[in-house]
Amino acid sequence: KAGVTQTPRYLIKTRGQQVTLSCSPISGHRSVSWYQQTPGQGLQFLFEYFSETQRNKGNFPGRFSGRQFSNSRSEMNVSTLELGDSALYLCASSQGQGHTEAFFGQGTRLTVV
């Protein structure tokens, strides 16, 4: 069974630009969560999608948004990039309903210059 796939693995963007990251969950999983990992703040929850609906959101500004498609693949978008958005963005996949295990992808390393 394939694991969680995140693309691209690495990105370099300029301040003010926007970026879209993609996550394909494990086959059969309907929940996708996104996390930001930085040396200073650690792993922080961004949002979770289940069956194309956002059902949980962390404390991040509105520049961070996401969506989920009918095949459970998810994208997250960051607009008006700031230097502080440089981080490893991780996607976690889980079955969702009553199942608790979450499996992470390799992440997308975003560098904002």
Added chain:
Amino acid sequence: GENVEQHPSTLSVQEGDSAVIKCTYSDSASNYFPWYKQELGKGPQLIIDIRSNVGEKKDQRIAVTLNKTAKHFSLHITETQPEDSAVYFCAARKGNTGFQKLVFGTGTRLLVSP
């Protein structure tokens, strides 16, 4: 909101020794506690988890214990090997509907020397 504290931040042991990492959570409604191992350049890997209706769980050299009264849970690794070297994160989650908001500890860098 939920807060998870993790100690120590770094831990150095000799191969074959045991390693213990401890976490404390603040929200008594938390009922699921996973542990993740993150190697350099990789995403976190789920290594073991425990639910609030269980006090201890073991999987080969790895065990997790939970003390709900004290809101503590710990990871125990016995007979450590160099390949156990990584950063370990504890996490807590509340709710029973499958919502996947995990609150993570700050991580423990484990170094196992041959």
